[in-house]
Amino acid sequence: MSLSKIKHIVLVLSGKGGVGKSSVTTQFALSLSLAGHSVGVLDVDLTGPSMPRMFNIEDAKVTQAPGGWLPVTVHSANPEAGVGELRCMSLGFLLHARGDAVVWRGPKKTAMVRQFLSDVLWGEMDYLLIDTPPGTSDEHISLAETLLKDAWPGQVAGAVVVTTPQAVATADVKKELNFCTKTGIPVIGVIENMAGFVCPNCAECTNIFSKGGGQVMAQEFNVRFLGAVPIDPQFVMLIETGNRPVYPQGTIINGQDLSGSVDNTTAEPNGQVTKDASLLAYKYRNCSLEPVFRTITQDIVAAIG
Numbered sequence: 001m002s003l004s005k006i007k008h009i010v011l012v013l014s015g016k017g018g019v020g021k022s023s024v025t026t027q028f029a030l031s032l033s034l035a036g037h038s039v040g041v042l043d044v045d046l047t048g049p050s051m052p053r054m055f056n057i058e059d060a061k062v063t064q065a066p067g068g069w070l071p072v073t074v075h076s077a078n079p080e081a082g083v084g085e086l087r088c089m090s091l092g093f094l095l096h097a098r099g100d101a102v103v104w105r106g107p108k109k110t111a112m113v114r115q116f117l118s119d120v121l122w123g124e125m126d127y128l129l130i131d132t133p134p135g136t137s138d139e140h141i142s143l144a145e146t147l148l149k150d151a152w153p154g155q156v157a158g159a160v161v162v163t164t165p166q167a168v169a170t171a172d173v174k175k176e177l178n179f180c181t182k183t184g185i186p187v188i189g190v191i192e193n194m195a196g197f198v199c200p201n202c203a204e205c206t207n208i209f210s211k212g213g214g215q216v217m218a219q220e221f222n223v224r225f226l227g228a229v230p231i232d233p234q235f236v237m238l239i240e241t242g243n244r245p246v247y248p249q250g251t252i253i254n255g256q257d258l259s260g261s262v263d264n265t266t267a268e269p270n271g272q273v274t275k276d277a278s279l280l281a282y283k284y285r286n287c288s289l290e291p292v293f294r295t296i297t298q299d300i301v302a303a304i305g
């Protein structure tokens with residue numbers, strides 16, 4: 001199996017679409033990489049692959065080598081700066097045109113997931129994060145079957161389950177936790193995303209949705225609560241504008257009008273990290289969600305052991 005040299009495999013799940021599962025996968029991958037770990041991200045959301053957009057590598061092409069596909073490099077390792085390499089594989093790289101729709105029946109999806117697990121040449125990696133579609137679909141069942149059959153004991157570290165605070169989303173996530181129980185995939189913990197909005201001007205946190213649903217659910221299911229990630233408009237900007245971030249018109253932060261300016265205000269204090277790591281990672285280091293997710297990542301790494 002092409003996953004044999006990967007130390008830990010982590011699934012990222014959510015019961016509902018749009019709760020920020022891919023954003024969480026992105027931040028988890030960047031946090032791990034910035035902590036010096038080598039990370040692969042496998043996007044098995046076949047009908048809505050969003051990892052190429054998240055990493056701003058939508059135009060990248062996957063190379064076919066004799067033994068399989070070479071994943072796309074988001075950034076190379078920079079040991080001097082303590083940054084690990086980050087690579088990604090997604091169906092998005094294999095579609096002819098950006099935005100092409102995938103309308104496949106179950107067996108074809110199953111075959112694709114199996115091929116992703118067997119034919120991608122990851123090489124040696126500390127972590128492989130698998131971004132899954134929302135719910136419990138054909139992709140999940142194929143993933144669970146293939147992974148649990150082929151992985152060595154303990155290699156599948158478990159699943160991180162993402163939810164938003166409100167009850168309708170947490171209800172869906174309960175199904176996801178049940179799926180993990182039934183398939184025997186350990187649950188590493190629950191992350192509550194979009195938990196409040198911190199005003200960039202006055203720093204007051206407003207709970208736009210209700211609060212604490214993820215924590216309550218974690219207690220109910222006796223699983224670890226990994227933390228709450230607030231809504232940060234800067235993160236969306238970082239992702240949507242990728243490696244060349246420009247503030248849109250009307251952006252006023254801390255009373256300063258930044259419309260149209262390149263968001264490099266904190267990007268180049270020493271020039272070290274930009275040398276090898278992508279500017280995306282470098283920008284993320286300066287995003288307000290980075291310290292929040294760094295703590296969550298440390299907890300996950302400690303939980304995996």
Ligand SMILES: Nc1ncnc2c1ncn2[C@@H]1O[C@H](COP(=O)(O)OP(=O)(O)OP(=O)(O)O)[C@@H](O)[C@H]1O
Pocket residue numbers: 014016017018019020021022023024045048050133134193194229230231232233235236239
């Ligand atoms: N903490 C956050 N702060 C600000 N924006 C966020 C946050 N989390 C997610 N978003 C934004 O919300 C939108 C949906 O997030 P994302 O695509 O990660 O959700 P998803 O659960 O993976 O969706 P899908 O079901 O389509 O796979 C994106 O535009 C993303 O940038």
